[in-house]
Every structure is written in C-alpha cells, then in structure tokens.
C-alpha cells in the first residue's frame with residue numbers, strides 16, 4: 001500500500017493555477033506553438049509556460065491552451081492571436097483569480113504580423129523600414145488587402161507569410 005501518493009488527474013493538471021499571468025484558451029488544436037512563435041516566446045526567452053494541446057472541446061473540436069506566467073498581452077498581441085485563433089479567449093490572472101476574460105476579435109486594420117505577398121511592395125524593399133499594414137476585407141475565411149500596394153491575400157497566403165521575430 002502506498003501512502004501519501006495522490007494521483008493528479010488530467011483535469012487537475014490542465015487547470016493548475018498560475019498566480020499571475022495570462023491564459024490563452026480556445027486555440028484551434030495544434031496551433032499553440034504558432035501562437036507562441038508569433039508572440040515572440042521561445043525556450044530562450046525564459047517565460048514560464050504551460051501548454052496543453054489537442055484537448056477535446058465542445059466549442060471548437062480540439063483545442064490548445066497556453067498559460068504564460070507573469071506576462072500580460074498588448075493590443076497587438078491580441079491582434080496576432082485573433083488572426084490565428086479567432087475564437088480564442090484571453091484570461092488575465094491576478095492573485096490566482098481570473099480578473100478579466102476577453103475574446104479576441106480580428107481587427108478592421110492591423111500593421112505588421114503578416115508580410116505582403118507582393119515582392120515589389122514597398123514594405124518588402126530591403127532599405128525601406130516600413131512595416132506592412134492591412135485592411136481586413138473578410139474575416140472567415142480571412143481575406144486582407146495591403147494598405148500600400150492593394151494586393152489581396154487569402155487566408156492560406158496570409159498564414160504562410162506570418163512574421164516571426
């Protein structure tokens with residue numbers, strides 16, 4: 001007989017509380033790593049991160065969850081997440097409690113995040129430090145238009161032109 005050993009259920013493990021930070025929920029299954037990369041978070045950047053992948057979700061089929069301790073997200077971070085995970089919700093945790101729960105939404109306009117697919121666009125000129133900007137024409141599927149050269153990009157073109165720093 002083993003005393004003092006308590007099995008941690010999968011559920012408990014998933015909801016392990018963080019004292020302060022951010023929980024990104026309802027990321028489409030398998031997209032968590034792309035979200036982290038787009039947020040500029042890697043093994044080298046040092047944040048304490050918990051990732052759960054491919055959890056059954058009644059809302060979106062399979063979902064990923066990311067918990068980042070001691071980090072809060074900017075408006076631009078919200079935009080980045082919205083483009084990859086439009087149904088994500090961002091939970092802000094303080095003193096182990098959720099103090100804010102906010103869904104992301106794809107903005108009407110955004111800058112950076114995606115590179116214009118047109119090689120002759122001014123935002124792709126090496127010596128012109130101009131960041132890209134786009135107008136969102138349609139949210140589902142995502143369709144965006146470059147604010148400089150008017151090139152329209154569909155969702156798959158957008159997703160292969162994400163800017164990872």
Ligand SMILES: [Zn+2]
Pocket residue numbers: 116117118121122123146147148149150151
């Ligand atoms: Zn362009």
